[in-house]
Amino acid sequence: MKFFLIVNPISGDKDKTGLIANVRERLENEDSIETFETTGVNDLEQIKQKLTNKSFDRVLVAGGDGTVKLVAEAMEDCSLPIGILPAGSANGLASDLGISEKENEFIPIALYGITRTIDAVCVDGKLSLHMSDMGLNAQLIEEYEKSSIRGKVGYAINSVSTLFKNEAPYEFTIKLDDKEIKEQGIMLSFANSKKFGTGAVVNPQGKIDDGIFEVLVFKKLDIVELIKTLNNPKELSEDFVEIYPTKRVAVTTNNPVPFQVDGEFCDEVTQVTAYILPNRLEIAVPE
Numbered sequence: 173m174k175f176f177l178i179v180n181p182i183s184g185d186k187d188k189t190g191l192i193a194n195v196r197e198r199l200e201n202e203d204s205i206e207t208f209e210t211t212g213v214n215d216l217e218q219i220k221q222k223l224t225n226k227s228f229d230r231v232l233v234a235g236g237d238g239t240v241k242l243v244a245e246a247m248e249d250c251s252l253p254i255g256i257l258p259a260g261s262a263n264g265l266a267s268d269l270g271i272s273e274k275e276n277e278f279i280p281i282a283l284y285g286i287t288r289t290i291d292a293v294c295v296d297g298k299l300s301l302h303m304s305d306m307g308l309n310a311q312l313i314e315e316y317e318k319s320s321i322r323g324k325v326g327y328a329i330n331s332v333s334t335l336f337k338n339e340a341p342y343e344f345t346i347k348l349d350d351k352e353i354k355e356q357g358i359m360l361s362f363a364n365s366k367k368f369g370t371g372a373v374v375n376p377q378g379k380i381d382d383g384i385f386e387v388l389v390f391k392k393l394d395i396v397e398l399i400k401t402l403n404n405p406k407e408l409s410e411d412f413v414e415i416y417p418t419k420r421v422a423v424t425t426n427n428p429v430p431f432q433v434d435g436e437f438c439d440e441v442t443q444v445t446a447y448i449l450p451n452r453l454e455i456a457v458p459e
């Protein structure tokens with residue numbers, strides 16, 4: 173097999189040298205691998221070009237959700253299976269697909285594992301594979317991106333400051349196919365899957381390949397419900413989160429609200445439309 177390995181050198185604040193060496197060690201004799209390191213500038217065009225000019229059998233991604241998304245965007249015209257080597261501060265997509273965080277378990281899956289086709293969501297014209305949202309979490313991501321401390325420690329420190337200086341609750345007007353709803357909440361998520369990157373299950377009925385996504389309106393910070401999300405709940409209280417399964421939605425707010433897509437802060441917005449992209453991507457998963 174021919175592999176194209178894309179490495180994000182800064183993701184998760186982790187050195188990837190050992191990981192790359194371990195991947196190479198697992199290759200079978202006739203396999204070949206070409207490596208590309210992201211720079212944070214012009215990566216999309218460069219990856220697209222490599223994929224157009226050469227033929228590969230599988231693309232490996234050593235990074236977090238943002239890097240997987242980048243690769244998925246680059247594969248608009250050329251669809252190849254993706255093997256995820258989780259190496260971000262938040263590996264929400266990998267965790268949702270049941271991919272282990274242990275190198276000796278995830279490397280063989282990424283290289284030779286069976287694949288599964290998953291949906292994506294187009295959110296405000298951008299590709300979202302996992303979770304995008306308007307509100308508190310997006311503000312946290314904005315603060316994190318500005319801060320010099322990366323990795324899980326960076327998230328933890330910024331969580332505290334975000335909790336003290338945010339403008340929530342926000343007023344959301346949610347237009348679904350059959351109804352329009354007004355809800356007040358601290359954030360609104362467009363969820364293609366079950367969990368946040370932290371592992372918190374906020375969308376218990378969510379499936380990444382069911383042709384729909386869920387709009388989640390988080391009404392308040394409820395410590396008891398937040399603890400529940402860490403224990404794989406089958407359902408959550410409607411006083412904590414209201415869930416609307418749908419194929420499309422248009423959301424508006426009165427005032428600008430921080431907005432993020434799969435862990436990347438985008439902007440402050442007053443409106444976002446989203447719709448499902450069924451069977452968008454093929455990813456290697458555990459059996």
Ligand SMILES: Nc1ncnc2c1ncn2[C@@H]1O[C@H](COP(=O)(O)OP(=O)(O)OP(=O)(O)O)[C@@H](O)[C@H]1O
Pocket residue numbers: 180181182183184185210211212213235236237238239240259260261262263322323435436
């Ligand atoms: N060489 C680089 N230098 C700086 N930034 C980079 C580089 N390569 C990629 N990036 C940036 O990394 C981000 C994607 O990181 P990703 O989500 O995969 O990992 P992460 O660990 O979750 O990210 P973060 O460290 O931001 O939490 C993108 O914003 C991208 O522009």
